[in-house]
Amino acid sequence: MGSYAEGKVLCKRCVMDTSIPGVKLDDKGICNFCHMHDNLERRFPTGEKGAKILEKLANKIRKAGRGRKYDCVVGVSGGRDTSYCLYYVKEVMKLRPLAVHFDNGWDSEIAKSNLAKLCKKLEVDLHTIIMDWPESRELTNANIRACIPYIDLTDDIGIARSLYSTAEKEGIKYIILSHSFREEGITPLKWNYIDGRLTKAIIKQFCKIPLEELKHFQNVELHDMLYWIVWKGIRVVNITNYYDDTGEKIEEFLKKNLDWEDTGQHHIDNELFALVYYYSRRKFGFDWRVVELSAKIRTGVISREEVLKALESPPFFETKENVEYCLRKQGLTWEEFEEIIKAPNKYFTDYPSYYPFLRSFRWLVWLLCRFHVIPEHTYEKFFLAI
Ligand SMILES: [Zn+2]
Structure with missing residues (x-):
């Protein structure tokens, strides 16, 4: 039996991996979602x-x-x-x-x-x-x-x-x-x-x-x-x-x-x-649990080892x-x-959406984030991690 991590390039801190659209690792092997989390941690005490x-x-x-x-x-x-x-x-x-x-x-x-x-x-x-x-x-x-x-x-x-x-x-x-x-x-x-x-x-x-x-x-x-x-x-x-x-x-x-x-x-x-x-x-x-469990690893609620083990089988309700x-x-x-x-x-990029329009106004989205009109990580999530 293979483990959950087999064949995947995982972030060294959480369990996001490079096969997930938008996930990028830095030279230390830490993913951009971990960095986004740390930024939010500073902005939301x-x-x-x-x-x-x-x-x-x-x-x-x-x-x-x-x-x-x-x-x-x-x-x-x-x-x-x-x-x-x-x-x-x-x-x-x-x-x-x-x-x-x-x-x-x-x-x-x-x-x-x-x-x-x-x-x-x-x-x-x-x-x-x-x-x-x-x-x-x-x-x-x-x-x-x-x-x-x-x-x-x-x-x-x-x-x-x-x-x-x-x-x-x-x-x-x-x-x-x-x-x-x-x-x-x-x-x-x-x-x-x-x-x-x-x-x-x-x-x-x-x-x-x-x-x-x-x-x-x-x-x-x-x-x-x-x-x-x-x-x-x-x-x-x-x-x-x-x-x-x-x-x-x-x-x-x-x-x-x-x-x-x-x-x-x-x-x-x-x-x-x-x-x-x-x-x-x-x-x-x-597995949708990856998002939530990665957050819990970052906050120290659960260990990465425990999460990797849990991910080997589907969620109990499935x-x-x-x-x-x-x-x-x-x-x-x-x-x-x-x-x-x-x-x-298919992804949303395969269908018509407002996304190209939002992209051309990315400076406005950046401003709206800075002034707390929309959630602060919108800019990063929308334009830097896709
Ligand atoms: Zn990570």
């Missing part, structure tokens, strides 16, 4: 410094919410990180959040019950946007037929629209998210790039329901983003990058104080993940039974699926 930044931010958000029912929108899934983030916003930052959840039809029962209990205990209003199931299913199948690595692309569009349009309707200026580079890592651009033009192209080419007949799904185009960001002045902040509370520590806290139940590794709040992981491993030969359940629910047969696995692999 935790501990006392982080707490001070969050305190200032809370004041700013409170001021912007004056005279309105809510101060901010918090995106929630029922999983560990978003649940803790909602608690933090309400009880530590003392803000008045509106929890927003997008249900694509794949929520696990535990995630649903976690969400309901959490919002009740914290006395937070919950706004759930439930996707029409036949549409949601067909959109996911369109992404699969397009042979791109990121088959939940249209769900992320749905999440973005839910968050921004709820903020717009309620006159809210801040959307709070809980993505952490320390916990979840930095995903290579070719693995998860999304934009409205790409989505439109994929729907036009691969979705059996024509774009104009989709009644529930609404794309997010460049003009929508400009309207929300420039005209409405809605900002997105990732507060998780400023606090130390992560991993098992917050799991224990949530179980003890908020009746929270483990969703089986923190992101299996969405049952489609069995298929997402299986599809990418079989078709592209990559069982034949779970994958078959996903395919059945998606209405795909094994034969159809195998055909897709065998078809040539």
